[in-house]
Amino acid sequence: MYKTFYYYLLSSLLLLSSAAFSQETPERAPGHEDINKFKQMYDLLATPNTFRTASGAPGPDYYQQQADYKMDIELDDANQKLYGEETITYTNKSPDVLEFLWVQLDQNVRSKDSKSLLIENSSAPFITTPGRFADQFLKDPFDGGFNIEHVKDINGKDLPVVINQTMMRVDLPTPLAPGQAYSFKIKWWYNINNHVTDRARSGYEHFEKDGNNAYVIAQFFPRMAVYNDVEGWQNHQFWGSGEFALPFGNYEVNITVPADHILDGTGVLQNRKEVFSKEMLKRYEQAMNSYDEPVLIVTQEEAEAAEKSFSDKKKTWKLKAENVRDFAFATSRRFVYDMMAVDINGKRVMAVSMYPKEGNPLWEDWSTKAVASTLKSYSKYTFDYPYHKAISVHARNQGMEYPMICWNYGRPDENGKISDRVRFGMYGVIIHEVGHNFFPMIVNSDERQWAWMDEGINTFVQYLAEQEFGERYPEALVGEKTYDKYPSRRGPAANIVPYMSGDQSFITPIMANPEYVRQLGNNAYGKPATALNILRETVMGPDLFDKAFQTYSRRWMFKHPTPDDFFRTMEDASAVDLDWFWRGWFFTTDYVDIRLKEVKKLYITSEPTAKVKAFAEENNIDLSKQGPLVYTTTEEEADFNPALKSGNLVASATSLKAYADENLSAAEKAKLPQAKFMYELTFDRPGGLVMPLIVAYTYADGTTEEVRYPAQIWAKSNDKVTKVLITDKEITKITVDPKLETADIDVSNNTWPREEKPTRFDNFRNQN
């Protein structure tokens, strides 16, 4: 592309167009506030302070509370009840005096008088099964809320408490001063729910054939709420959608289960020799040194043998975890159990899987490898995985994350058939839930307030990790079909178009609370993940993005970041002004639709065209007194002189030729014959989001060139952009966003000449 002359031409054209404007007397429009898309975000971000700096880092006065737990837990497998006694030691590292503490009782969301049930809408289905009808309308609700037996101080004296739904206020005998710690005890039990029929995050799956249960147990104990500089106490109730906000702490947990159960959970197992058989210990030693293939600690045959007997003996598994924000475990006598070592920059981490036989053959083949691949990918983009293990547990139909352990779906059908949907669903959920170790288990954002900060950021890294999983294990991409790259659901820009082009009444901005957003999956997972992917690949480029993203992760690992900290850090470490991007993508429901509105093929001449003459006459301009001028014209104008199509722009305008001969350097003159074609392109923006303008030009000789204009091309005029091009080859085709990078919701207006793309319908019909 050859652009030298643009400025000369522009200045002469400006002379005429400013004359045209001066003739107009528009009506005076009312004033307005700053509505520019590039307006800085002072109106949206919190004022920086000594807790959180303007650069997005923790400030000199940043603090966070600590909650340490010592717990004895017992499972009653026969009756599906869970009993616990815990001592919480809460350390007040804030500068504030606390009169009371808030403790979260998440299981109360399942108490039979839960207000969560009251806010559920119910309507009569057109068609349903008798069982579902009875469950929904006839049966008493399941009572799965906490039964708090006592709350006592360390000396055994009852403490006054008030329970408000899922939050319990513990009134302290004396206020807790900064720097002080307070210990208290809670004894509790609850009925464990069936998470399969309940569609819950925690509970058991029942296996009818042999009468066994597989437990995946989480948010099962009264947990401290977060107290911090942005929320005070985060005691927003748990209604079901908004997940968790939790302080870091150390855990010592003893869990007593039937002696024939296999258990694993958050933390380092303290008594492996007591709970593992000799054979298991031997295999564990092998697994510690197996970096390529998982080693079975409990085989399917052993799990099948175990499912037939129900031991009446008990065994206690002792786990200890440091600097975690939560604790969860899984236990069953039906679990197959395998492990493999992963090298994270020289540190050994164990990738672990636990699954009932129903998960096979998919799970023994791929779960542990997916865990290992995820740890490697995430460590590369954030920080080295700091814990010693990551466990993937197979649960029937849910995916849920906790520190070092998560539950994942993906089960072959009864005949052992694995559809691609199940296969990639299983890989994807494992990568996603293991990835949650990084966000929010370590980069500990407030899920109750901002679902996107963990789900969206995590889904973004999940996309990178999925692609790398496919590269590491090409054989994993062979299912019913063979894929040449991992078919990621979320991440590629084009995949978010159906959502962003949808009915606006069902779309909420990303910056919203998860309890009221519409379409949570698209809102908190899909759209932010896609936005970050576009930011990385198209707006910032991987180098600038990756460093900034890593800076955010490292600044906030083992801390509590807010959205502002993320937005600020991404700019702080990259020098890319992103206010327009955050404002548009995160604070509005605007969408991208950039249109190639008009393409004019222009010629230049020294002879005044009819159009110019008419303009001059109307405005009393004597063209002969203006000195040498250059005029542009098009083939569509009635007095167009075909001789102008000589193929040399400059030669066809004598005034310009004379100017060039006199004023241009020898090197510039040498390039003049290359100036053969001239175009004026107009782009506009039916969509609300500004984005980089990516244009592919195809020339008559078949070559193509892609030009990437930064988003700031829209800065002065948010609505319309005009570009003049001078080229040495004729342009035959122009395409905006040719690789579908920007989530443009209507690409039918992106091409010149306009192209009728075959519809999905046409494609189907032609193939069948």
Added chain:
Amino acid sequence: MEIRHDEAKKELQISLSIFWDDWERYLDETQPSDKIVNYQDDSKEATLLFENYLKQHLRFSIDNQPKTFEYLGREYDLDVMYGYLLIKNIETFQAIEIKNTVLTDFIPDQQNIIHLITANGRKSSMTDADKPKAVLKTN
């Protein structure tokens, strides 16, 4: 659902998409549990189930004349199933009425968006459980 009028061929070309999650839920709730239809296979049984479902849940009438549609088939990717229908012998028309109860029978908050594309441009509407009918005019 996208309804496209091809004037040259005098036909309405209809494509619709359904999330597998939703379709699987329908199958789970309505099929006997001892008989698992392989959801993503191309057996006659599996496709017939879908065709019959659409015939029960979609009604079209053009300028107040009920029209039957031909089921051309379905295809799917990892998340979405696409169905293709055809209504023949449609020259110019003023309005099309669609009664659409697809998925709304067992997912109460399901909304189905309908786009009509004719020589006069694009029109959109929406149906849901409360309002299963939509009328789209061509100009």
